[in-house]
Amino acid sequence: MKKLPLGMQSFREIIEGDYVYVDKTQYIYNLVNDAKYCFLSRPRRFGKSLLLDTIGEVFSGDRELFKGLSIYDSDWGFEKTLPRYARAARRRWKTLAQGARTSLACSGKGRFQGIIMDANAENT
Numbered sequence: 467m468k469k470l471p472l473g474m475q476s477f478r479e480i481i482e483g484d485y486v487y488v489d490k491t492q493y494i495y496n497l498v499n500d501a502k503y504c505f506l507s508r509p510r511r512f513g514k515s516l517l518l519d520t521i522g523e524v525f526s527g528d529r530e531l532f533k534g535l536s537i538y539d540s541d542w543g544f545e546k547t548l549p550r551y552a553r554a555a556r557r558r559w560k561t562l563a564q565g566a567r568t569s570l571a572c573s574g575k576g577r578f579q580g581i582i583m584d585a586n587a588e589n590t
Contacts, residue, residue: 475515477523481531491537494521 471485480487497504498521506514523531529544 475519477516477520478531480516487535489535490517490520491524491532491535492540494524495537495540495542497521498524 468484468486471480471483471487474480474485477487479485494517506517508514524537524542524544527544529538532538
């Protein structure tokens with residue numbers, strides 16, 4: 467019996483650890499190929515971070531990671547990579563999210579909002 471990936475946000479960890487994964491790769495394929503703009507508005511703990519991590523892994527080019535999932539059998543070219551600006555934004559977001567989690571645990575919501583405002587000020 468497969469384990470549930472409670473609290474896990476890493477697609478690679480879930481797949482390689484043989485956890486339960488509900489295949490959303492067909493939606494990712496459609497999103498990347500058909501959507502012009504997308505706003506992910508979901509409640510807390512609803513899988514937004516896992517979805518974004520999965521999108522990052524789709525663009526990483528590791529086709530074997532997706533064996534048995536919808537996108538593996540599609541015409542998706544696994545040689546596609548994230549555009550340069552998206553890779554940089556992903557690194558900045560991961561750094562910001564790690565800092566925000568640490569600050570949120572230490573100082574509460576006020577500090578978290580300050581980090582987000584500082585990050586936005588840097589990007590304008």
